[in-house]
Amino acid sequence: MARSWDEVATRLVVERGDALSRYAYLLTGSVDDAADLVQDALVRTFGTPRLGMTLPRAEAYVRRAILNAVIDRSRRDGTWRNVRHLAVEPAAVDSPASATDERLDLIERIRRLAPRQAACIVLRYYEDLTVDDVAQVLGISSGAVKRYLSDGLRALSSSIDPAGARAARSGGSHVGS
Known part of the structure; x- marks a missing residue:
């Protein structure tokens, strides 16, 4: 049993190691992180002998272990992003007055939109729903939402930058012409 298990591990690394590294690279964007992920996934998969392990099953296990590790890492990073501001004091604190003014301005501009436009904007960008989810909530087609x-x-x-909106409608800016 140990011999066939060891042979599967060796064949997997020799025959499919590059493909596993490319897979991990696509998920991480880093050669070093990809190599670490493949190594960790191999250890997880072959750390204890498994009965009936074939090359395709072993590759599937390793690929899943790589994917799980990437997902777990993104969750940990996301958790850290949500709490790191509690551990580090900002160098300078901006006045909230300008941000409040901008929010109030934006709220007023959204209120001036047609009701369905405003609903789509709020559901899509404030509630962070997908286009299909917005369509379902409003009972309209995805194309209409778009x-x-x-x-x-x-x-x-155009309400933020009327000059830029006019230039965009007229086919672009003619500065220097």
Whole structure:
């Protein structure tokens, strides 16, 4: 049993090691992290002998271990991002007055939109729903949601920068012409 298990591990590394490294690289974007992930996944998979392990099953186990490790890492990083501000004091604290003014301005601009445009903007960007989820909530098609989002964002951007919106409607800026 130990011999066939050891042979499967050796064959997997020799025959599929590069493919596993590429898979891990696609998930991490880092050669070093990918190598570490493959190594850890191999240890998890072959750390204890398993009965009936074939090369395809072993590769599937290793790939799943790589994916699980990436997901776990992103969860840990996300948790840290949510609490790291509690551990480090910011160098300078900005006045909240300008941010409050900007929020109030944005709220007023959203209120000026057509009701469906405003609903789509709020559900998509404030509630962080997907286009399909917004469509389901509002009982309209995904295409209609996309159109309302496009029109609503265009209206919001033109109310922020009227000169830029006019230039965009006229086919671009003609500065220096």
